[in-house]
Amino acid sequence: xxxxxxxxxxxxxxxxxxxxxxxxxxxxxxxxxxxxxxxxxxxxxxxxxxxxxxxxxxxxxxxxxxxxxxxxxxxxxxxxxxxxxxxxxxxxxxxxxxxxxxxxxxxxxxxxxxxxxxxxxxxxxxxxxxxxxxxxxxxxxxxxxxxxxxxxxxxxxxxxxxxxxxxxxxxxxxxxxxxxxxxxxxxxxxxxxxxxxxxxxxxxxxxxxxxxxxxxxxxxxxxxxxxxxxxxxxxxxxxxxxxxxxxxxxxxxxxxxxxxxx
Amino acid sequence: xxxxxxxxxxxxxxxxxxxxxxxxxxxxxxxxxxxxxxxxxxxxxxxxxxxxxxxxxxxxxxxxxxxxxxxxxxxxxxxxxxxxxxxxxxxxxxxxxxxxxxxxxxxxxxxxxxxxxxxxxxxxxxxxxxxxxxxxxxxxxxxxxxxxxxxxxxxxxxxxxxxxxxxxxxxxxxxxxxxxxxxxx
Numbered sequence: 441x442x443x444x445x446x447x448x449x450x451x452x453x454x455x456x457x458x459x460x461x462x463x464x465x466x467x468x469x470x471x472x473x474x475x476x477x478x479x480x481x482x483x484x485x486x487x488x489x490x491x492x493x494x495x496x497x498x499x500x501x502x503x504x505x506x507x508x509x510x511x512x513x514x515x516x517x518x519x520x521x522x523x524x525x526x527x528x529x530x531x532x533x534x535x536x537x538x539x540x541x542x543x544x545x546x547x548x549x550x551x552x553x554x555x556x557x558x559x560x561x562x563x564x565x566x567x568x569x570x571x572x573x574x575x576x577x578x579x580x581x582x583x584x585x586x587x588x589x590x591x592x593x594x595x596x597x598x599x600x601x602x603x604x605x606x607x608x609x610x611x612x613x614x615x616x617x618x619x620x621x622x623x624x625x626x627x628x629x630x631x632x633x634x635x636x637x638x639x640x641x642x643x644x645x646x647x648x649x650x651x652x653x654x655x656x657x658x659x660x661x662x663x664x665x666x667x668x669x670x671x672x673x674x675x676x677x678x679x680x681x682x683x684x685x686x687x688x689x690x691x692x693x694x695x696x697x698x699x700x701x702x
Numbered sequence: 703x704x705x706x707x708x709x710x711x712x713x714x715x716x717x718x719x720x721x722x723x724x725x726x727x728x729x730x731x732x733x734x735x736x737x738x739x740x741x742x743x744x745x746x747x748x749x750x751x752x753x754x755x756x757x758x759x760x761x762x763x764x765x766x767x768x769x770x771x772x773x774x775x776x777x778x779x780x781x782x783x784x785x786x787x788x789x790x791x792x793x794x795x796x797x798x799x800x801x802x803x804x805x806x807x808x809x810x811x812x813x814x815x816x817x818x819x820x821x822x823x824x825x826x827x828x829x830x831x832x833x834x835x836x837x838x839x840x841x842x843x844x845x846x847x848x849x850x851x852x853x854x855x856x857x858x859x860x861x862x863x864x865x866x867x868x869x870x871x872x873x874x875x876x877x878x879x880x881x882x883x884x885x886x887x
Contacts, residue, residue: 552790556799559886560786560857566887575884580855581876582783582845587790589840591799591806606799678887687881 465529469513470536476527483511483522486535490696492689493535494544494573496551496663497611498523501655503620505612510547510573512540519543545577553585554634556592556606557664563673564665566681570609571664572688592637597646600670601657608638608666618656626650638666704734705872706753708778709741712767713794713841714760717858718785719743722757724861725868735872740777749777755871756780758850760787762842763794766835775848782871783844783853786886791841792857798840807839852876856885 463478469491476485481504486493497508506521513522514534522533534540551557551570559565595603610629615638618626626648630639642648650657657667678684686694711719719742725732739753740746756778762768775781786792803809815821815828844850854867854877863883870877 556795558786558790558793558796560792561796562887571886574886575881578879578881578884580853580879580884582789582850582853586846587843589791589795589798591801591803593801 465527467527467529467531467533469533480527481523482513482515482520482525482527482533485527486522486533487692488696490693491535492692493522494576494689495523496569496573496609497613499613499660499663501621502613502616505616508547508609508611510544512543514540541577544573545579548574548577549579549583550585551609552579553583553587554590555609556589562607562665563668564607564662566676566678566684567659568665568683569663569688572683575683576687576689595640595645597644598650598670599646600652601645601650602668602670603640603645604666604668605637607664609664610636610638611663612638613661613663614638614656614667617658617661618650618654621655624649624654624656626654626656704737705755706739706751707736707741707755707757708739708749708753708774709743709757710759710770710774711742712758712760712770712788712844713763714785714787714792716742716759718759718787718856721856721858721861722784722864725865726861728865732868749773753778754780755782757782757784758788758844759784761791761794761844762838762847764835764837768838768842768847771844771847780851780871780874781844781848782867783850785859786855786857788844788850789853789855791843794841795843807837854879857887859883859885 464475465477466473466475468474469486469489474485474489474491483493483495483498483504493511493513495508495511497506498504498511504523506524509521511522512519514537515525515531548570552574557570559571562568565571590606592605592608594605612629615627615629618624626641627638628641630637640648652669655661657669661667709719709722723729738744739751740749756774758771758774758781760767762771783789787794791798797806797810800806800809811828815823816826852871854863856863859867860883863879866879866883867877
């Protein structure tokens with residue numbers, strides 16, 4: 441079934457892209473042929489073909505950074521981050537093997553255990569990408585890691601925006617959005633190793649030039665509930681939230697299904 | 703022979719037990735297969751016999767919780783942590799990480815009994831009766847105190863989740879929950 445979906449998708453894609461596709465080449469993801477072109481990463485090509493590679497630190501519109509490692513795939517037998525690894529002709533990519541599945545589950549679990557991710561009280565619950573990824577990867581059995589329960593600061597100084605860094609997973613999406621799109625550098629990494637955290641360009645958030653219209657503050661930028669808009673809490677009822685019905689990544693898988701039918 | 707089932711609510715809100723009753727009339731089918739031992743549902747305070755399955759709601763916030771949990775581990779073959787409080791501490795665990803607090807427990811009690819704007823406490827006392835179980839320095843998850851075999855996430859897990867999990871547990875296997883039933887909230 442998926443094989444049919446992808447073939448149909450590739451055909452329609454080829455029509456659309458036309459001349460640019462002269463540089464096109466084919467490589468394999470889990471043994472299925474996928475078309476890529478020069479300059480594309482493995483993840484770009486997989487997205488176009490309707491193959492979802494799980495990711496947290498990468499989001500459409502921002503430069504990929506390759507830091508969360510959830511998108512790790514095996515390229516010709518070697519692990520690589522699919523969001524930064526360029527696609528190339530004839531490479532063999534493994535995406536949905538048990539080994540990689542278990543790597544991803546462990547990564548997500550460690551993120552849950554390293555911060556304070558209290559889903560029952562979190563405003564982002566239901567649209568949180570970390571939570572949705574745990575759902576998609578089926579994490580519900582006891583893990584082998586202890587909960588670190590760190591004490592991290594909360595910054596409620598700004599009238600419209602609040603930062604709860606207990607939930608930060610240091611994906612750097614707000615940093616890249618602020619730097620590349622807003623041109624403001626409101627957010628940045630501070631510290632090293634496990635003490636690395638996201639800091640703001642000022643004593644607190646109120647003293648920066650951050651604005652509600654910034655891309656860094658947009659709801660789709662923060663994958664967890666770290667950047668919260670004041671006065672907007674729990675705006676979607678339970679049952680209608682983004683990931684209540686469909687798993688994360690299903691839009692990518694469905695988009696190709698639609699194109700294929702046309 | 704019927705399997706023996708014991709349940710308890712530690713540092714939880716009883717929501718998981720309420721949700722357990724959301725299996726509605728299916729509880730009649732369940733009663734054909736299980737015999738309730740120690741449980742707040744039948745108000746038995748002590749174990750009668752060794753149990754096959756023990757369901758734990760809530761984590762450990764005082765010494766009585768720890769004693770009860772250890773007793774459950776001693777008397778149950780399979781111990782299942784039910785709900786987010788038992789799995790990762792849930793809402794009570796918020797008192798572990800209070801920003802700028804040297805002593806989070808003291809700060810928590812002060813805010814609850816002394817400093818909150820709506821508190822009327824003329825004697826300025828924090829409850830300290832010998833009959834009250836001693837609070838622990840922080841809230842511990844079940845897995846930090848005893849070995850936990852399985853866990854069922856949710857706040858609370860829905861009646862359907864309970865039903866499916868019970869069918870798996872009675873078969874003696876780990877529950878394989880579908881996407882719709884895995885919830886952390």
